[in-house]
Amino acid sequence: MINPISLTELAGTPNPPGLREDEIHIWYAYLDEAGFDDMANCRNLLSMEESRRAARFHFPCDRRRFSLSRTLLRLLLSRYTGQSPERLQYLVGTHGKPSLPGDPLHFNVSGSRDLAAFAFSARQSLGIDVEYRRTVPDALDIAQQYFTFNEWQALNATPSPLQTQAFLQCWTRKEAFVKAVGQGLSMPLQNFEVTLMPGQPACLIHIDKNPAEASAWSLFHLEPGRDYVGALAIKGRGWQLTTRILGPYSGPADAHS
Numbered sequence: 389m390i391n392p393i394s395l396t397e398l399a400g401t402p403n404p405p406g407l408r409e410d411e412i413h414i415w416y417a418y419l420d421e422a423g424f425d426d427m428a429n430c431r432n433l434l435s436m437e438e439s440r441r442a443a444r445f446h447f448p449c450d451r452r453r454f455s456l457s458r459t460l461l462r463l464l465l466s467r468y469t470g471q472s473p474e475r476l477q478y479l480v481g482t483h484g485k486p487s488l489p490g491d492p493l494h495f496n497v498s499g500s501r502d503l504a505a506f507a508f509s510a511r512q513s514l515g516i517d518v519e520y521r522r523t524v525p526d527a528l529d530i531a532q533q534y535f536t537f538n539e540w541q542a543l544n545a546t547p548s549p550l551q552t553q554a555f556l557q558c559w560t561r562k563e564a565f566v567k568a569v570g571q572g573l574s575m576p577l578q579n580f581e582v583t584l585m586p587g588q589p590a591c592l593i594h595i596d597k598n599p600a601e602a603s604a605w606s607l608f609h610l611e612p613g614r615d616y617v618g619a620l621a622i623k624g625r626g627w628q629l630t631t632r633i634l635g636p637y638s639g640p641a642d643a644h645s
């Protein structure tokens with residue numbers, strides 16, 4: 389279920405949204421929406437390092453999206469932790485995963501085109517990945533290089549109109565998993581296997597050929613609007629997902645399975 393929330397509400401007094409132990413909160417923001425202009429121009433909550441990184445983007449639109457995404461992350465983290473957004477400091481893991489030192493809150497972020505996706509859990513490390521739905525002409529070649537043999541075979545057997553969808557489902561599920569573990573793409577993507585066929589529920593099939601280890605994980609298929617596909621990975625079962633949209637967007641409901 390998607391409950392839109394306004395920027396004013398988000399930027400107001402910290403008000404912890406109540407993240408239960410069995411809950412995962414997902415927030416989507418469509419950063420090119422005009423409603424974000426004021427925030428892009430006025431609110432500078434970014435650290436020196438974030439501002440320097442923003443300045444390195446060649447295209448203004450990429451700079452704007454990066455700054456907005458980092459600003460929204462700070463505002464969301466501030467709501468969950470009660471800390472002021474501009475004072476939050478990240479600890480960055482060996483492979484680049486940020487966390488909040490001394491705070492039990494887990495979070496992960498993904499961006500593609502104008503979509504920013506933020507995921508939060510009070511109990512367990514998690515990974516989220518979103519991708520813009522686009523044609524991937526060399527999908528089978530990429531799959532041969534990075535996916536397991538079974539995944540490549542399943543993709544090869546998928547009728548061509550559905551192949552891009554299947555490829556992006558596989559890619560986002562794999563990225564969500566390596567982001568949940570925190571290793572990112574330093575983890576070989578052939579070490580574990582996921583489902584990918586359109587209509588098939590999202591599922592980890594094995595990790596290092598071990599199905600029992602895989603069954604300890606939950607993998608969710610995400611559809612953040614018509615133009616995007618995504619996935620969320622988290623250890624444990626029985627999670628409840630709550631999805632919200634930040635800003636003025638009103639689009640089709642999210643689906644997860």
Ligand SMILES: CC(C)(COP(=O)(O)OP(=O)(O)OC[C@H]1O[C@@H](n2cnc3c(N)ncnc32)[C@H](O)[C@@H]1OP(=O)(O)O)[C@@H](O)C(=O)NCCC(=O)NCCS
Nearest residue numbers: 482483484485486497498499517566567570571572573574
């Ligand atoms: C993490 C990774 C999979 C992200 O893929 P992507 O599709 O390009 O980017 P996404 O938009 O989905 O995610 C980016 C966000 O993931 C988070 N992230 C970065 N590294 C991460 C990791 N190892 N695990 C989980 N999350 C990570 C950050 O919040 C990042 O946001 P930022 O760009 O604002 O800093 C990929 O960049 C990667 O593997 N990086 C690891 C590189 C590495 O090993 N570096 C070591 C030196 S730091």
